[in-house]
Amino acid sequence: MFDESTLDANAVAGELEVLFAVEMTAVVGKCAHCGNEAAVGTLRAYVNAPGVVLRCSICGEVVIAWAWTPTGGRVDRSGASWLGQPSGAAPSAAAPSEA
Amino acid sequence: MxxxxxxxxxxxxxxxxxxxxxxxxxxxxxxxxxxxxxxxxxxxxxxxxxxxxxxxxxxxxxxxxxxxxxxxxxxxxxxxxxxxxxxxxxxxxxxxxxxxxxGGYFVWEPALGGPLLLVAGGSGVVPLMAMIRQRAAAGDTTPTTLLYSARDVDDLIYRDELDALAGDGLRVLPTLTRAHPPGWTGYARRVDEPMLAEVLAALGPDPLVYACGPTLLVETVAAGLVNLGVPPDRVRTERFGPSN
CATH class of the missing domain: 2.40.30.10 (Translation factors)
Incomplete structure (x- = not known):
C-alpha cells in the first residue's frame, strides 16, 4: 500500500498551515472510509503530483487533498468525517486552545 | 491570541x-x-x-x-x-x-515526559537532536535512548556532542550499517525488531517514540514497535522518502 517514497503529512505541514490558517498536523481527524481517528500528522503524504494527497495510514484511502490554482488553494477534505482538536492534548503554541 | x-x-x-x-x-x-x-x-x-x-x-x-x-x-x-x-x-x-x-505533531518538550525512545536514520537525527538539546538545556532527566543508524562512524552527525551529553539518563546507541572501526562493540546492522526489543527492554514500559529517517527505516521501526506491543499512538514518525 505504501512505498519507499511515501512521506508523512508533516512534510507538507507548511502548506496545510497556509490552507487552514492553523497548525494542522496535531489536529485529529476521522477517516470517512474506515473510521480511524488519528492526528493529521499520521496521514501519508504523496507530493509528486500537481496537487498533494494525504491518505489514511490504516486503509490507504484519500482523507485530504489539495491543489493550488491561480487564485489560491482548493482543498477537498471530504475523506474526513470530522477534524478537531484532540481531547486532552498538550497545548500547542500554534493551534487554537480549547479554552 | x-x-x-x-x-x-x-x-x-x-x-x-x-x-x-x-x-x-x-x-x-x-x-x-x-x-x-x-x-x-x-x-x-x-x-x-x-x-x-x-x-x-x-x-x-x-x-x-x-x-x-x-x-x-x-x-x-x-x-x-x-x-x-x-x-x-x-x-x-x-x-x-x-x-x-x-509542525505540531512531531514535537517533544519535557512536559510530554517519557521514557523517550528516539530512532534516527542518517540526517533523521536532526529533529531528535533538537529534543536532546532541549532536554539537556532544561536540566530534564527523562530517561532517553537515541538509536542512531548511520553508514559508518564518520557519518554520525553531532558525534562529539552526543558523546558529551550521554549520561544523566541519556543513552546513545549508534548502529553502523556499512563499516565499523576495529574493536567496535556497538550495533553493526540495520535497525530490526530484535534490536528494538533489546532497546525497549532497557528503557522501561510505556515509551514515547519518535522515529525519523528514510521511509523504509521508519516503516521497520513503526511495524516492529507495534509487534512489540507499543501502542501506535505512542509512536510519532517522520518519513524522509527514499534513502540517498
Whole structure:
C-alpha cells in the first residue's frame, strides 16, 4: 500500500498551515472510509503530483487533498468525517486552545 | 491570541559549520523569529532568475532557547535541487527565503515526559537532536535512548556532542550499517525488531517514540514497535522518502 517514497503529512505541514490558517498536523481527524481517528500528522503524504494527497495510514484511502490554482488553494477534505482538536492534548503554541 | 500567519521571510546566513563530510549546520538569523518547539522544521524556498522555485523542508537542530536564530542541519543530496545550493553556493552573509517554525505533531518538550525512545536514520537525527538539546538545556532527566543508524562512524552527525551529553539518563546507541572501526562493540546492522526489543527492554514500559529517517527505516521501526506491543499512538514518525 505504501512505498519507499511515501512521506508523512508533516512534510507538507507548511502548506496545510497556509490552507487552514492553523497548525494542522496535531489536529485529529476521522477517516470517512474506515473510521480511524488519528492526528493529521499520521496521514501519508504523496507530493509528486500537481496537487498533494494525504491518505489514511490504516486503509490507504484519500482523507485530504489539495491543489493550488491561480487564485489560491482548493482543498477537498471530504475523506474526513470530522477534524478537531484532540481531547486532552498538550497545548500547542500554534493551534487554537480549547479554552 | 490568534496564531500568527505563516509567512515567508528573508533570513541571513550567520554561520556555517561542517558536521560530517555530507552534512553542515547553517545558522540563520531571522528578522521575524518566533519561538519553536523541538522537532519542528522550516520550509526553504529558492527562486531562480526565470521564476522557477524549488522548496524543501529542513528540521531545526537548535533548542528553542536560542532567540533570533535557528540552526538547520542539512545533508547534501547529490542530485538535489536545494541542498547542493546550501553546501556549494551559500556563504555567511547570504540571504535565503524561509518560513516557519512548522509542525505540531512531531514535537517533544519535557512536559510530554517519557521514557523517550528516539530512532534516527542518517540526517533523521536532526529533529531528535533538537529534543536532546532541549532536554539537556532544561536540566530534564527523562530517561532517553537515541538509536542512531548511520553508514559508518564518520557519518554520525553531532558525534562529539552526543558523546558529551550521554549520561544523566541519556543513552546513545549508534548502529553502523556499512563499516565499523576495529574493536567496535556497538550495533553493526540495520535497525530490526530484535534490536528494538533489546532497546525497549532497557528503557522501561510505556515509551514515547519518535522515529525519523528514510521511509523504509521508519516503516521497520513503526511495524516492529507495534509487534512489540507499543501502542501506535505512542509512536510519532517522520518519513524522509527514499534513502540517498
Amino acid at each position: 490568534p496564531p500568527e500567519p505563516l509567512v515567508w521571510q528573508i533570513a541571513t546566513v550567520s554561520a556555517i559549520r561542517g558536521e560530517t563530510e555530507r552534512a553542515s549546520s547553517f545558522t540563520l538569523s531571522l528578522p521575524a523569529w518566533r519561538p519553536h518547539r523541538a522537532g519542528q522544521h522550516y520550509d526553504v524556498r529558492l527562486t531562480a532568475a526565470d521564476g522557477y522555485q524549488a522548496q524543501r523542508s529542513y528540521s531545526i537542530a537548535s533548542p528553542p532557547a536560542h532567540t533570533g536564530v535557528v540552526d538547520l542541519t542539512i545533508e547534501r543530496i547529490p542530485d538535489g535541487e536545494v541542498s547542493p545550493y546550501f553546501h556549494d553556493v551559500l556563504e555567511v552573509g547570504d540571504l535565503v527565503e524561509v518560513r516557519g517554525p512548522i
